[in-house]
Amino acid sequence: MKLTLHIWRQKDAKSPGKLVRYELDDVNEHMSFLEMLDVLNEQLVAKGEEPVAFDHDCREGICGMCSLVINGIPHGPDRGTTVCQLHMRRFRDGDEITIEPWRARAFPVVRDLIVDRSAFDRIMQAGGFISQNTGSAPDANTLPISKEDADAAFDAAACIGCGACVAACPNASAMLFVAAKIGHLSMLPQGKPEEYRRARAMVDAMDAAGFGNCSNHYECEAVCPKEIGVDWIARMNRKYLRATFRKRA
Amino acid sequence: MNLDPKIPDGPLEKKWSRHKFDLKLVNPANKRKFDIIVVGSGLAGGAAAATLAELGYNVACFCYQDSPRRAHSIAAQGGINAAKNYQNDGDSVFRLFYDTIKGGDYRAREANVYRLAEVSVNIIDQAVAQGVPFAREYGGLLANRSFGGAQVSRTFYARGQTGQQLLLGVYQQMSRQIAAGKIKMYTRHEMLDLVVVDGRAAGIVTRDLVSGAIERWAGHAVLLATGGYSNVFYLSTNAKGCNVTAAYRAYKRGAAFANPCYTQIHPTCIPQSGDYQSKLTLMSESLRNDGRCWVPKRKEDCGKDPNSIPEEDRDYYLERKYPSFGNLAPRDVASRAAKEVCDEGRGVGPGGRGVYLDFRDAIQRMGKEGVADKYGNLFHMYAKITGEDPYSTPMRIYPAPHYTMGGLWVDYNLESTIPGLFVLGEANFSDHGANRLGASALMQGLADGYFIISYTLSDYLARVKPAKVDTGHAAFADAEREVKAKLDRLLSVNGKRTPDELHRELGRVLWDHCGMARSKESLEEALRIIPELRERFWKDVRVVGSGDSLNIALEKAGRVADFMEFAELMCYDALERDESCGAHFRIEHQTDDGEAKRDDERFAHVAAWEFKGVGEKPVRHVEPLVFENVQLATRSYK
Numbered sequence: 042m043k044l045t046l047h048i049w050r051q052k053d054a055k056s057p058g059k060l061v062r063y064e065l066d067d068v069n070e071h072m073s074f075l076e077m078l079d080v081l082n083e084q085l086v087a088k089g090e091e092p093v094a095f096d097h098d099c100r101e102g103i104c105g106m107c108s109l110v111i112n113g114i115p116h117g118p119d120r121g122t123t124v125c126q127l128h129m130r131r132f133r134d135g136d137e138i139t140i141e142p143w144r145a146r147a148f149p150v151v152r153d154l155i156v157d158r159s160a161f162d163r164i165m166q167a168g169g170f171i172s173q174n175t176g177s178a179p180d181a182n183t184l185p186i187s188k189e190d191a192d193a194a195f196d197a198a199a200c201i202g203c204g205a206c207v208a209a210c211p212n213a214s215a216m217l218f219v220a221a222k223i224g225h226l227s228m229l230p231q232g233k234p235e236e237y238r239r240a241r242a243m244v245d246a247m248d249a250a251g252f253g254n255c256s257n258h259y260e261c262e263a264v265c266p267k268e269i270g271v272d273w274i275a276r277m278n279r280k281y282l283r284a285t286f287r288k289r290a
Numbered sequence: 291m292n293l294d295p296k297i298p299d300g301p302l303e304k305k306w307s308r309h310k311f312d313l314k315l316v317n318p319a320n321k322r323k324f325d326i327i328v329v330g331s332g333l334a335g336g337a338a339a340a341t342l343a344e345l346g347y348n349v350a351c352f353c354y355q356d357s358p359r360r361a362h363s364i365a366a367q368g369g370i371n372a373a374k375n376y377q378n379d380g381d382s383v384f385r386l387f388y389d390t391i392k393g394g395d396y397r398a399r400e401a402n403v404y405r406l407a408e409v410s411v412n413i414i415d416q417a418v419a420q421g422v423p424f425a426r427e428y429g430g431l432l433a434n435r436s437f438g439g440a441q442v443s444r445t446f447y448a449r450g451q452t453g454q455q456l457l458l459g460v461y462q463q464m465s466r467q468i469a470a471g472k473i474k475m476y477t478r479h480e481m482l483d484l485v486v487v488d489g490r491a492a493g494i495v496t497r498d499l500v501s502g503a504i505e506r507w508a509g510h511a512v513l514l515a516t517g518g519y520s521n522v523f524y525l526s527t528n529a530k531g532c533n534v535t536a537a538y539r540a541y542k543r544g545a546a547f548a549n550p551c552y553t554q555i556h557p558t559c560i561p562q563s564g565d566y567q568s569k570l571t572l573m574s575e576s577l578r579n580d581g582r583c584w585v586p587k588r589k590e591d592c593g594k595d596p597n598s599i600p601e602e603d604r605d606y607y608l609e610r611k612y613p614s615f616g617n618l619a620p621r622d623v624a625s626r627a628a629k630e631v632c633d634e635g636r637g638v639g640p641g642g643r644g645v646y647l648d649f650r651d652a653i654q655r656m657g658k659e660g661v662a663d664k665y666g667n668l669f670h671m672y673a674k675i676t677g678e679d680p681y682s683t684p685m686r687i688y689p690a691p692h693y694t695m696g697g698l699w700v701d702y703n704l705e706s707t708i709p710g711l712f713v714l715g716e717a718n719f720s721d722h723g724a725n726r727l728g729a730s731a732l733m734q735g736l737a738d739g740y741f742i743i744s745y746t747l748s749d750y751l752a753r754v755k756p757a758k759v760d761t762g763h764a765a766f767a768d769a770e771r772e773v774k775a776k777l778d779r780l781l782s783v784n785g786k787r788t789p790d791e792l793h794r795e796l797g798r799v800l801w802d803h804c805g806m807a808r809s810k811e812s813l814e815e816a817l818r819i820i821p822e823l824r825e826r827f828w829k830d831v832r833v834v835g836s837g838d839s840l841n842i843a844l845e846k847a848g849r850v851a852d853f854m855e856f857a858e859l860m861c862y863d864a865l866e867r868d869e870s871c872g873a874h875f876r877i878e879h880q881t882d883d884g885e886a887k888r889d890d891e892r893f894a895h896v897a898a899w900e901f902k903g904v905g906e907k908p909v910r911h912v913e914p915l916v917f918e919n920v921q922l923a924t925r926s927y928k
Contacts, residue, residue, distance in 0.1 A: 098362070099530075100571070128675070171421045178418065185426075188427065192423075229423065
């Protein structure tokens, strides 16, 4: 099929960017979206033009590195799907497609479609862990955890940290991400001792990084490639509220 | 070249505990005086960085991704083995050890493998304590499943995303140490050279992938945990960024490269669909627990709707050939069996390169929901990629390059032939022999990172007391100059072909000549083609843009340039290893029924290669493998 692409090009964080139009013939419906961009890049390089820079790595929907806004939707039109798992059979011959980077003040553009998501790492560093040194853990089965709790923890832990929730939110809120991380660890008994300190520290780090607040648009849930639900945000809010009333821990 | 494996004396089951006692310790107050460089932030590198930081060392960790949470360990799906024997089905440390040695076709070091099995139990404890949400039984205890090459259920898993959850555990531990200031994390940095001073690893040279800055880093020791090299084939199950550059440049600086020809071809990948394809997607091997592999008995049936082919016309070839292991035959055996039936013309799907993996019987047995509960996300992924519904139409799978058992040579302490350079995880060669069993890569990465390197590194630091070399030293300047010269050269060729095009060409040569089956002729042919191709690469590659900004084409070109040299080393190794073992299948050496035929008289050893110059034949050294606890036997899964 034949496509017209409008792609955001931006040399670096300081330069202004703009949408540039490209025509692409012979797109195969079995290609992934990123493979379609690979083909475009090969053609650009052959012409001596610089390829479009975009983040990607595992191309299996799990590393969370790919990050494109396609026709206004982070990760494109399919629910529960990362860009790397989006296939061209989803598009039609003659389509015009706009491709932009994640947009949020806390995610500055690095180049073209690549943004800096290190704010997520900083939130994790504030408390997204269980303080457990290597080598002193008790036998794993001494701590039974119900299947329901383990499954629920997993549902939240499935977050791949891609940042689509931020890109989709009109407030550029990172609440779904932070709620998933807090939710995962607080579902498990191992995470209980630090849960209030963790909630407080991570929410504070999120605010400090320049993410906005949740005002219940639910766009995050709609675009999350791992289909993490907004109910985790409610749980986080309860936890954070309780944490603010506690002086210690 | 000194290939002393430094295996401790004494009985197998005492070696590690005794060795740990013999290793020298660093006083807690002195640990903060040591700076450790870790390259790679996956299970091995991340676990090592976190553990060493906990102990008090200053760690600088480098990765090419935008966050350590994206290392390719994250994509490992199936599970992680541990000899817990929670299922009371006869597992033990010795059995895990034995299965791994046998699975590796007796080409791994006994002492290393035993230690791996021994610490496997601690890994599960550690991961659970960190909050890794492993699958549970209703009673609250951990659930297990079985995996290829094993008859016991010893695999722990977190749905189909075990690697992700284990890596997030590691990343969380790293995050804690980054916040504590004990790890300095450098993301989007690529290691481009190793600096060796007075025969010791003294630091590295990196490129900041955003600014293009070439930087020097000094440390008291350098740890490489940079993963495997199966992207040399262009199409593989590895992430697009996985490469051999760091390991290969260390090899050029004097580290021996061991068994480079051992590339595991994984049997359960989604078949290739076209030339534009950028990678192959792995379906977890755990699917073989409940899925049954088959092809039509008759060639004429290959094009038919699989559901219309009656039971008596299906050939469940793994169950037929290997009745006791059936669909759980080890990876090399299952891969070759798939290739064989496809070569006979009975393959299914486009190009006849595929076999069915059928869940019809499993759905009848445990219901659609039962299957979805166990494998739901894998089925979902398959449907996404192929556009077919695996609940109603059997999946199609085909083998693809996956894990590389070869890597930099290390001794029992994980130290390479360059003192002070330690190599962990898939980047080293030590634990899997000629073939890796399922669910043991995660185990090795974490064993090395959490439980081994902290002991052996302290011994090096306490015993040798290495001085930190100033980055102004001439060796740093030389390395930086060479790195810059190479980048400039890539940018100035201004040829006609993209790095990807040339990489694809190299990949095809390797797949055809050094792939699932090799021969003397095919390898000699490859050794003739590769230098020509390399020459063409340097004449014809086109890298646009500049070196002083983010340049994806330049990153790629540098990695392909190293693959062009490394491919030759692989083929030399495959040619000289004139036997079949594990993933290395030389068609000249097979039994009457087509199984790999080892030659223990001549090849029960590790081959470690010494660099002699680009285009020069490297020198092959040998570390004999001594088996005191298992008897070398023909691997049989019948």
